[in-house]
Amino acid sequence: MGTPLRAVAVVVALATLGLTPPASAQAQADFVKAREPFAGSFLVSLKDVPRGQATGQAQNQAQIQAQIQQTSEQLVGRYGGKLKSVFSVAMQGFLVRDLSDGQARRLAADPAVKRVFQDGTAKVADTQANATYGIDRVDQRNLPLDTKYTYNTTASNVTTYVLDTGVRKTHSEFEGRAQYGYDFVDEDAEAQDCNGHGTHVSGTIGGKTWGVAKKTKLVAVRILGCGGSAPDSDGVEGIEWIAKNAVKPAVVNGSFTFDTPGIGDDAITRLTAAGVTFVVAAGNSSADACNTGPARNTSVVSVGATDNADNRASFSNYGSCVDIFAPGNNITSASHSNDTGSTNMSGTSMASPHVAGGAALYLAGNPSSTPAQVLKALTDNATSGVVKNPGSGSPNKLLYTAAFGGDVPNPPCSGGSNADDVAIPDAGSAVSSSVTVTGCDGVGSASTSVKVDINHSYTGDLAIDLVGPSGNAIVLRKAGGVGSASGIHETFTVNTASENKNGTWKLRVTDVYSYDTGNIDSWSITF
Template sequence: MNVRPVRISLLAVTTGALIASSVAVSAAAPVPAPARQSTSAVTSSVADAPVERLIVGYKSGAAEAKSNDAATKDAKAKGKETGESLGFDRRLGTGAALVDLGGELKKGSLDQVIDTFRADSEVAYVVPDRRMYAMADPNDSDYGRQWDLFEATAGMNVPGAWSKATGEGVKVAVIDTGYVAHSDLAANVVAGYDFISDPFMAQDGGGRDSNAADPGDWMNRGECGTDSNGQPVPPQNTNNSWHGTHVAGTIAAVTGNGKGVAGIAYNATVQPVRVLGKCGGTTADIIDAITWASGGTVSGVPANPNPADVINMSLGGGSACDAGSQSAINGAVNRGTTVVVAAGNNNANAAGFNPASCNNVITVAASDREGNRAAYSNYGSVVEITAPGGETTASAANGIWSTLNTGTRSVGSESYSAYQGTSMAAPHIAGLAALMNEAKPELTPAQISTAIRENARTLPGSCSGGCGAGLADASATIAAITGGTPDPDPDPQPGDGVFTNSANVNIPDYGAWIASDIQVTGRSGSAPAQLKVPVDIKHTFRGDLVVVLEAPDGTDFTLKNLSQSDSTDNITQTFTVDASRVAANGTWQLWVRDTYANDTGYIDSWGLNF
């Protein structure tokens, strides 16, 4: 008897989290960036960083949900009950109350204070206001090539989408460290906002204001306190990351200007929304930033004149998604904003990270230049899609190149550098979402997520733990939503051909192989090294399917292995195989086998695109 896991129906939009990423294509060889220190060491103590405030969500009918005076009185009462000095700080954009713990807790534990709020029937949720950090690993080696956009093995097939969309008229908010001036990005940047409420963390002489400029996020060893083991946070001195600018360059760096890099959605606008500074950022500030960026109202902050169609969050912290963050994300999605987040850089299950494990976000894992899950990338069932994140540990040429600055402890001169991280992968998907918004503006965030997943291609390398639907394919996705067919070669050569079969071949239940044929004629020599194989299989449980392409000489190319953990319906994607060693002409066959009983499906259509 065959046994498999209970089927879980995947939502159109799953979850999000942690750290995102950025990428760009080089139009001319940029100057090398100076040596930089990795920010990854900072993140190891994120979960242990001291908690100074709580986010308290009251039920809608409670007086504390509507009145700041009532919330103030309740905080004082709870403080008296626990022997602590609690106070109401401010109202968040979601309506939740931010409660100050009054410094170090005197008598009780943090859990005791939280439990006191939870015991109140008027409280819907209470969560710590934790710190979050940018999570990318910079590298100081020379720039190689922008493989992530166009390279056949593991690039995202971006050039093939540009004939139909470039992001014109689409607004993308980058919730990150802010923006440091760069001539390869400036034309596409619109005014943002600085949501860092703590002047020490802001490092720009004040708290919240309308200036989203990034003054730098350098830190000295131990400047952010100690962790639960008494170790300094951060454990070593760090220099400026200019993380938000690197992310923004991947999304919308100016293209066709004869220098630097190209953005994925190079005619979109980027709005910097600053939440990360010295010692990271707080959940409360990020909640307000999500609300404001998507067009919601935040008390004391002017309305956003450019509400985002897409939000990118290349940030995160330890612990699963909290109710406060989820509330802000739900509000943004309900306003029509697609929210893209990074899976995280801990080589762990993304379900344990925030906002990667939130619902209604697109959570992005990172792949390397060979198409494997990057060694650092988080994984798991909450991951929806994988995009290039690079691995500079092997070589700077294998990293993601984008806009940066030379300043280590202050603003220097503009530059470019290769970074690695899920922080570099997420902006790839944010850029793709921007292209989709232009190509078909009526798409909802859920439909955008679904289209990205359904048009992904199988990772050419390996993935343990779960990498979502596979490697995102910009060309196939844009073609699918516009009713066209993917262009595997933006500059087609004479003799290119497309062979298709509208098969409608039923797949036998459990065990037997079934084949659909395509007869190729009129070709000379061998098939291409990058033969595209678009496949459309309708099936109620695609994880049970094995799909193999057989060449005329009998050579087999496995397009999909058995994956019991993949419970999504249907296979709708374009596979790529190296068929350069087999003759093009003859009968090609697509073989499909269902390895489990009680599911139904059929080969709808498939093709060979030379």
């Protein structure tokens, strides 16, 4: 839902900006309470500061991280508690433990602080049941089921990150494709599953028997404990880890619900802005999904559940914050109890991984697509009008995967590409990479796609233009604002109808600040 802005790392306030005693006007603290608090734990979101306000004007990523670390340490030193984690990629802020509510409210009033979230209790989103039908349903438009699952790709080039209870990576369903990312419950590198939820979800995404995307790489990021719950902040730490480590094309599945309203929103929005599709469970309260996080976030793909008769499942949340439905009642998948076992579960937790698998199938043939484009593909290709009683405000859309898979061939006279590297000088003159189009008739289109792959150590330095055969420039990206060290790997949609297709098109890039360098890796234009 919606189109997220690209932003993955931001500059924080220096100590001189954030550690002055709060004025009376600042005492109106933005403090968000949890429904089920995790005692003494608070997630602090710091205010964004324009890059030019930071010392040195041109900060690299290491300096930005150091500033966030310094500000976090000094705020904890002033208001109390113990600093547990600092966030600098998916969000700007820190996690503090052993803090009283009073101390947290005083911290929330500090001018460097945007918001303080009382740490809530994140939970899995499932109930237990029996029987199966999931992947049999999503590859056909209508009932009855044909007892087959047809797929056009296995998504072997896509990595799916599973934020959950961990995984039994030795299970035969995963064929060695499952691996540990990190365990934020035990704070170690072994994300073993002692609950079963994460292994079941992973099997639906990418198991050889029960999986939608049968060869996707699976990375378990453990944020929920053996009982299926943990502090909300473990989830935010998991999102930060993915933001730092994601290998694209990538999908994240989040079959859980946050407790504290709005917690994690900044981190999720920035992760999707960085090009990672985030699929989440809508929740199991039979209520408005807009009251549940992370389903409420407009940058995620929020999934409701149906049963084997295409009814909205009795437990499934609904409403305008739901993007799509998928099978979620009585789903069979891998068990964590041994390397060959299976088990049956129900919940929007089981619906979400069907859609995550569908997203992986789409990305297999469209690896540069943005999360917004993935969402559009999922909803445009979904089967309309078959969900019975979808709920007030819900879209009547059921996941359909048979449309996805394989490379999509370019039509005749589609455009061109250039994969020759061009160095981008530090704070230097503009450089360009050219594509010459011949044999085409007419003018460009109102929805021309310009796919850009640029490597650079701080993307906020870069101004990017598309220059047409006439010499007129179309701005793709302005310099300044926020940036990252991960480069720019994005597809821009622009109007080229004022230009002839034939001729030389240029991607022009200018580095406007000092200290960081990079190169144009490749680019293409498709009319």
